[in-house]
Amino acid sequence: MYFVPNPELGNKIIILMAALVLVLQIAAVGQRGIISSIRIFGVQSFLLAGIATVIAYFNKAEHVYVAAILTVLLKAVVLPRVLERLVEKIGIRREIEPLINVPLSILTAGGLTLLGYVVAASFYHPEETAGPAALGHNTLPVAIALFLIGFFVMVNRRKALTQVLGLLSLENGMFLAAISLTYGMPLVVDIGIFFDVLVAVMVLGILVFRIREAFDSMDVSKLRKLRE
Amino acid sequence: MILFGLLIVPLIAGPLSFLLRKRSAMEFVNLSAFTILLGLAIALGARVLWSGPVSLWNGFFYADALSALVVLLSAFVAFVCSIYAIGYFRRDEAEGVFLENDEPGETLVEQKLREYYTLTPLFVFSLVLVALANNLGILWVAIEGATLSSVFLVMFYGRDTSLEAAWKYAIIGGVGLSMALFGTILTYYSAHQILETETLSGLNWSVLIGHAAQFDKATMRLAFILILLGYGTKAGIAPMHTWKPDAYSEAPIPAAAILATGVLNCSIYGLIRFYILTAKCLGPQFSSHLLIIFGLLSVAVAVPFILVQKNFRRLLAYSSIEHSGIMVLALGWGGVLGILGMLLHMTFHSVTKPLLFFCAGNVQQHMKTDLFSKAKSGLIHSMPVTGGAFLLATLAVTGSPPFSLFQSEFTILRAAFVSGYSVLGYVFMAFLIAIFAGFLAHCANLVLGADPNLPRDDTDGWKKYSVVGLVAVIVILGFWIPAPLFKLIQSATAIVMGG
Numbered sequence: 001m002y003f004v005p006n007p008e009l010g011n012k013i014i015i016l017m018a019a020l021v022l023v024l025q026i027a028a029v030g031q032r033g034i035i036s037s038i039r040i041f042g043v044q045s046f047l048l049a050g051i052a053t054v055i056a057y058f059n060k061a062e063h064v065y066v067a068a069i070l071t072v073l074l075k076a077v078v079l080p081r082v083l084e085r086l087v088e089k090i091g092i093r094r095e096i097e098p099l100i101n102v103p104l105s106i107l108t109a110g111g112l113t114l115l116g117y118v119v120a121a122s123f124y125h126p127e128e129t130a131g132p133a134a135l136g137h138n139t140l141p142v143a144i145a146l147f148l149i150g151f152f153v154m155v156n157r158r159k160a161l162t163q164v165l166g167l168l169s170l171e172n173g174m175f176l177a178a179i180s181l182t183y184g185m186p187l188v189v190d191i192g193i194f195f196d197v198l199v200a201v202m203v204l205g206i207l208v209f210r211i212r213e214a215f216d217s218m219d220v221s222k223l224r225k226l227r228e
Numbered sequence: 229m230i231l232f233g234l235l236i237v238p239l240i241a242g243p244l245s246f247l248l249r250k251r252s253a254m255e256f257v258n259l260s261a262f263t264i265l266l267g268l269a270i271a272l273g274a275r276v277l278w279s280g281p282v283s284l285w286n287g288f289f290y291a292d293a294l295s296a297l298v299v300l301l302s303a304f305v306a307f308v309c310s311i312y313a314i315g316y317f318r319r320d321e322a323e324g325v326f327l328e329n330d331e332p333g334e335t336l337v338e339q340k341l342r343e344y345y346t347l348t349p350l351f352v353f354s355l356v357l358v359a360l361a362n363n364l365g366i367l368w369v370a371i372e373g374a375t376l377s378s379v380f381l382v383m384f385y386g387r388d389t390s391l392e393a394a395w396k397y398a399i400i401g402g403v404g405l406s407m408a409l410f411g412t413i414l415t416y417y418s419a420h421q422i423l424e425t426e427t428l429s430g431l432n433w434s435v436l437i438g439h440a441a442q443f444d445k446a447t448m449r450l451a452f453i454l455i456l457l458g459y460g461t462k463a464g465i466a467p468m469h470t471w472k473p474d475a476y477s478e479a480p481i482p483a484a485a486i487l488a489t490g491v492l493n494c495s496i497y498g499l500i501r502f503y504i505l506t507a508k509c510l511g512p513q514f515s516s517h518l519l520i521i522f523g524l525l526s527v528a529v530a531v532p533f534i535l536v537q538k539n540f541r542r543l544l545a546y547s548s549i550e551h552s553g554i555m556v557l558a559l560g561w562g563g564v565l566g567i568l569g570m571l572l573h574m575t576f577h578s579v580t581k582p583l584l585f586f587c588a589g590n591v592q593q594h595m596k597t598d599l600f601s602k603a604k605s606g607l608i609h610s611m612p613v614t615g616g617a618f619l620l621a622t623l624a625v626t627g628s629p630p631f632s633l634f635q636s637e638f639t640i641l642r643a644a645f646v647s648g649y650s651v652l653g654y655v656f657m658a659f660l661i662a663i664f665a666g667f668l669a670h671c672a673n674l675v676l677g678a679d680p681n682l683p684r685d686d687t688d689g690w691k692k693y694s695v696v697g698l699v700a701v702i703v704i705l706g707f708w709i710p711a712p713l714f715k716l717i718q719s720a721t722a723i724v725m726g727g
Contacts, residue, residue, distance in 0.1 A: 016238075032332060059401040070367050079269075089596075090572075103381060113430065120452075122446060122450075131581060145542045147406075147410065151403070154403065160395065163399060167399070167402050167403065167406070170403070170406045174406060174409055174413060176412050177410065177413050177414075178416075180415045181414075181416075181417040181420075182413070182415065182416050182420045183366050184415050185413065185416060186363070186365065186430060186431055188363070188365075188366065189363060189365030189368075189369065189431060190368060192365065192366060192369035193365070193368075193369060193409070194371045195369075196369055196373065196376065199373075199376050200372070200376060200398075200402060203376050203379050203380070203398065204398055204399075206399060207379070207383070207391070207395055210383070210386075210391055211395060214388050214391055215391075216386065220395065223391070223395060223396075224392075225388060225389050226389055226393060226396075226478075228393055
């Protein structure tokens with residue numbers, strides 16, 4: 001006897017992990033320390049890789065394994081390490097000061113999650129596709145919520161580095177959308193996107209460092225010389 | 229073979245400049261690479277006209293008339309900018325601009341020039357890849373690559389304001405592009421259900437276009453909105469245009485000219501590819517309305533800022549917002565006239581805008597300011613070539629006859645009336661007149677007037693060649709479009725119309 005993959009089980013695992021991803025995202029909104037925000041991002045990326053692996057296993061889509069491995073390596077190991085080193089180099093110990101206070105921020109994040117469900121419901125038809133092909137389709141609302149909350153974080157936080165983290169969680173939302181809707185983009189595209197994310201973080205990291213040197217602060221609201 | 233050459237030449241030129249270090253060697257590598265690139269781009273245009281679309285590696289790279297046109301424009305701009313850059317940076321070096329913000333030393337100048345001559349070929353490589361990638365995901369990767377390779381060019385002078393401009397450019401561009409990626413994923417999803425393939429070709433435009441009519445309509449609708457916001461951000465249409473004036477006024481002149489034409493064309497190109505799919509799936513109505521709203525808004529936003537503008541480099545940025553708005557608007561009005569007008573506009577704009585940037589750069593290097601109030605009027609006396617060219621370029625870019633942008637704007641206006649948007653056509657005309665008046669008033673004040681008795685300054689050969697050469701091209705294009713070029717634009721129009 002060998003183990004027969006049960007799609008129902010896969011679906012449960014995926015939903016559990018997607019729920020954890022969402023909870024982490026909302027926790028990140030309420031988080032005040034920069035280091036813990038970075039670690040939350042790392043754990044979240046690890047869970048996304050888990051979802052990708054389950055989908056790859058049940059759909060026998062080998063190329064998604066590659067995407068999962070790349071996600072673990074890049075987003076769960078390399079990027080958090082790079083960002084933490086950047087924080088050490090700049091030497092910020094101060095906490096993040098959001099524009100909107102923490103309870104209200106979390107409430108907003110909850111509202112955005114609801115919005116994600118509404119948007120996803122408008123063009124997604126679960127009854128039309130069934131079986132293993134539909135696996136993970138119901139994580140689309142989570143993906144859209146990640147995307148929207150990422151936007152909110154970028155608007156709400158004034159520190160240059162937290163805006164980079166917001167951009168990265170946008171990216172995570174898109175990765176989830178891509179694997180849950182279509183089992184990942186073609187491999188070449190996936191690799192291209194990962195490469196771009198890596199370079200983008202390097203470029204933004206150098207920028208953060210230079211801004212910190214020039215303005216003696218990471219507060220982007222100090223960048224206001226260029227006006228009409 | 230041509231496609232491979234187009235991609236490999238700039239890709240080699242970048243690292244080669246990095247290794248060579250010597251200024252004259254880097255200048256030579258850049259100039260010769262972009263000369264070869266222009267030759268290859270012309271060859272590609274001829275080949276596409278002669279024997280139809282070209283593809284490479286099982287259709288991984290693909291060039292039809294539309295791609296050939298965009299590649300040709302990118303290559304042209306890169307070529308003229310590489311000539312101008314030589315004179316521009318020699319002047320910067322002679323005046324010690326690079327030493328202002330840092331401790332003096334030979335190495336800093338060398339390092340800065342190396343940065344420019346390495347990043348620019350990579351930047352141009354990304355722009356060429358945008359037009360040649362068949363896969364819509366690779367197209368996205370290439371546009372993101374263009375953004376990343378140009379961030380350091382915006383930051384080039386290392387002033388506080390350059391950092392601010394680079395930060396805005398990177399972050400706003402990053403958010404915009406993430407929306408575009410989401411749109412691409414959704415397009416793949418709506419196609420995926422029809423094609424039933426998980427292979428690479430599932431995102432190839434040439435494959436998608438054959439099945440676009442059966443795509444899931446609701447998904448495609450959301451995808452197009454995201455694509456319009458995403459690539460619209462990169463094209464700088466309102467209200468996502470805020471990075472543009474900052475980036476254009478902080479980047480060194482040749483890089484700013486490539487940003488204002490190459491990046492603009494490539495983002496509009498990405499939008500057009502998705503427009504064709506959406507029009508086939510949902511009919512032209514849906515995308516048309518959105519494009520008209522955003523296009524007209526961009527032209528409207530540009531009007532007040534051009535009228536009260538104090539800084540001539542920011543003026544150019546608002547003019548660029550206006551022109552991207554016009555292109556989007558023309559796409560929205562559609563029909564043969566609208567599409568033809570848009571592609572003509574793209575071509576003529578790419579020829580005219582670099583001249584304006586070069587003139588502004590000459591004035592800035594001469595007067596040491598980019599404010600109208602501080603620059604002394606009477607430019608025509610101290611810089612006869614630049615002054616004359618500035619006035620001519622101003623007339624050309626605001627669409628006054630006999631220059632070619634008049635023809636394209638007239639065609640677009642006709643499209644508005646033909647497709648039944650006559651009220652919006654009048655509004656559009658009013659905006660254009662206001663922009664013409666504001667732009668001309670600013671530039672005429674700068675160029676004409678009494679002799680301020682400044683030392684004459686129009687000596688540098690490289691800068692003069694590029695300005696005079698572009699003036700010649702603009703004047704000739706005003707009266708005569710080469711038949712093969714027009715043929716190329718016509719076949720590109722047919723692609724946008726019918727897929």
